[in-house]
Amino acid sequence: MAPYNSKGGSIMEEKAYILKGFQELSSVQQKMLMQARMAMQKARNFVLQRYKVGATALLEGGEMRSAFNNERRVVQGMRCAEDNLLGDLDDEGLGDQLVAIAIVSQSENLEDTEPIPPCGTCRTIIQEYAERSGRYGDLEILYVNANFEEEGVRVSTIGKLYPEPFSPHQK
Numbered sequence: 001m002a003p004y005n006s007k008g009g010s011i012m013e014e015k016a017y018i019l020k021g022f023q024e025l026s027s028v029q030q031k032m033l034m035q036a037r038m039a040m041q042k043a044r045n046f047v048l049q050r051y052k053v054g055a056t057a058l059l060e061g062g063e064m065r066s067a068f069n070n071e072r073r074v075v076q077g078m079r080c081a082e083d084n085l086l087g088d089l090d091d092e093g094l095g096d097q098l099v100a101i102a103i104v105s106q107s108e109n110l111e112d113t114e115p116i117p118p119c120g121t122c123r124t125i126i127q128e129y130a131e132r133s134g135r136y137g138d139l140e141i142l143y144v145n146a147n148f149e150e151e152g153v154r155v156s157t158i159g160k161l162y163p164e165p166f167s168p169h170q171k
């Protein structure tokens with residue numbers, strides 16, 4: 001058996017998410033998505049990458065917070081919605097209360113309906129907050145295109161999206 005297959009292999013055969021219809025979601029999940037989409041619509045991001053992202057955090061006690069991404073003319077100045085959102089939670093002293101996160105994105109090409117999961121850096125950041133809230137890999141992540149009522153919603157966890165997290169403090 002060859003140690004490296006030229007294509008395929010088993011590692012990614014299992015999907016990292018479950019596809020659900022919007023109506024199948026709980027009212028809290030639906031509200032998170034609506035709020036994330038409202039935040040996304042505030043983004044003014046048609047400079048470089050040309051897509052808008054909104055993210056909503058569900059906190060212990062049921063409160064929600066939202067943020068959107070920022071594109072800049074220089075790549076180093078860009079900030080993901082998730083990064084903005086979680087930084088804002090720390091500003092409010094809520095950084096250890098993250099229960100779930102919803103991410104809604106929209107490409108400049110409105111016919112592109114593929115949901116965009118969090119980037120590698122944000123997966124690491126989300127994992128950090130999942131550890132702080134004691135949820136670890138079970139922290140729920142919803143990620144969808146902006147027309148989620150028609151397209152359905154990808155429901156996952158940080159553990160499925162990021163099964164072996166980076167941590168310099170691992171034993």
Ligand SMILES: [Zn+2]
Nearest residue numbers: 080118119122
């Ligand atoms: Zn990111």
